Amino acid sequence: MDERQVGGLNFQIDFSQPLYEQILDQFRSSIAKGEIDLGEKIPSVRELAQVLKINPNTVMRAYQELERDGLTEKRRGQGTFVTTSQEKVRQFRHQLAQEYIDAFIQHMENLGYTWADIEAYMKNKR
Amino acid sequence: MSTVIQCRDVIKTYDDKKALNGLTLDIPEQSIVGVLGPNGCGKSTFFRSLVGLVQPDSGVLEILNQKPNWRNNADIAYLPDRARWYPNHTVRRAFDWAESFLPHFIREQAEKLADFMELDLDLKARGMSKGQEARLMLILCMARDVPVVILDEPFSGIDVLSREQIIEGIIDYLHEREQTILISTHEIHEIEGLFDFTVLMDKGKAIWTGRTEALRAEYGSMHQVFRSLYKRGLEL
């Protein structure tokens, strides 16, 4: 596991996992957690590729995906910036929360727990 | 996606040793391809046959939709293995040479790369360190606007600093071009993040070919795959 810093962001690259997903996930969670401010500029494809020593195409694909999510936007001649819309980030956090819960429920159901069991677990936890 | 290189059952025998023993693979265009394997696995013979230096005994081999031949080499940048540069040339004169003889060589690009990789234009090949010479030869290949670039062991015997400069140079350059780049190496640690397509070779055969991300998802880091794979001589 390699840890590297780019423009105030920490990246952990694990060469035993697909790189594209790692980059995407790390950007998503950084934006969702608010580690990168709204409207802040993110490193250029070249810069990130250089620091992480990975293929610029991989970075580019991740950036395109972020743009599709609505989390970033390209500004002509200036680079890529995190969206300025609070609403979009909120939506994305919501979407992420849904995904986590779905995954959690899926896991629990796979183990054979019913909805009532899950509820009981959750209450206990609190 | 169309393929740029096709091999079907390519065999090349030297005396009684099989350098290529039924090599079969397809390489998609516009990808960065790592051709990996231990010394003597046939990487160099494969590359040499792509530029027509070696004639296969049998099998089908095509690059840019043609059987390898010297005319085709106008569209291929090739860094030979264990190559050196002409000892009496300076960097500048090497660029003159490339401008005269290598089609699609872009001098400004070469000078930009030389600047980026900290290579003095007045330095003579005779007085260069291995790393400097390697950087010069890499620039001669990378400053060409050709569809295929073939780099045979560009990192062997080079200091860490030069290696990093070369990798940075490649990344920098990749951002601007659309080419297929083949890189063979047996030291993959620093460079594995660059490959989007991987060919694992052993004993003259391709034992695994595919997208690097798929290899990672399936087997983990190439570095680990490489070590365990070749130590045990395992078949995938």
Place this chain on the structure above:
Amino acid sequence: MEASLFWKLVRHEMNLTGDRSKEKKRQFKRGWKIGYALVMLLLFFIGTTLLIKTTDFRLSNTWYFTFGLPYMVFFIGFGHAKREWSNDTLGWWLSLPYSRLALIGAKYVANLIQCLMILAAILVVGFIYVVYIAAITSSFNWPMIGQFMILGCNWMLLIALACPILIGLGQFLAISQYTNLRVITPILWFCFMGLGSMVYWSGGFFESKGNNIYIQFSGDQSVTFFPFSTIFIGFIILGWVLIYFVIRLTAYLIDRKLSL
């Protein structure tokens, strides 16, 4: 291939100096090399002066010093082709997108020009030398200078006519050891070296019977310009035709039969 590009290749070949495999053995700086050559030349002048003054050494005997020239020409062709291997530059050379005949032809033409330049330079040095000798000794006169230079011209001409053959054979031998032909390379060595001695001992090359270059250098006979027989000219022309095919064969070898 355009003619201008071919000549650029020839220029590149002519400017090729330095052999990495030999660099470790003798590391002379350029200045040292020139100094070394000058000292050798000076020693040669002093040595021959002494020989002429103290022994019955004849002026024309001086040409014996150049006896090895045909071999030198052969090894220029040989060494130049081999250098791509010993310098580890063959990958660059052979992956150039030009016909193999152009690649080998450029080396050939470059070597030919170099050899002819060397032969011309030797004649110039020879002239300076003979004038110098004439100046310091009372027994030499202008006709003798003329005889000396005619002899030299004949000898250089003989080598010049043989150059195209010698260089082509040298290249072929150098390349053959890196191809499928390498099994017969020792036989080729034997044949070529034997062929070389013909240049020296074959009397049939001269119009007057019982003559050869060795006898010519002895100074026993007066010399005439271009004393060569029609047989000799015939051999040379035959050699040139044959060497054309040898060059084509060499080009074919590097195209199809390399053993890398």
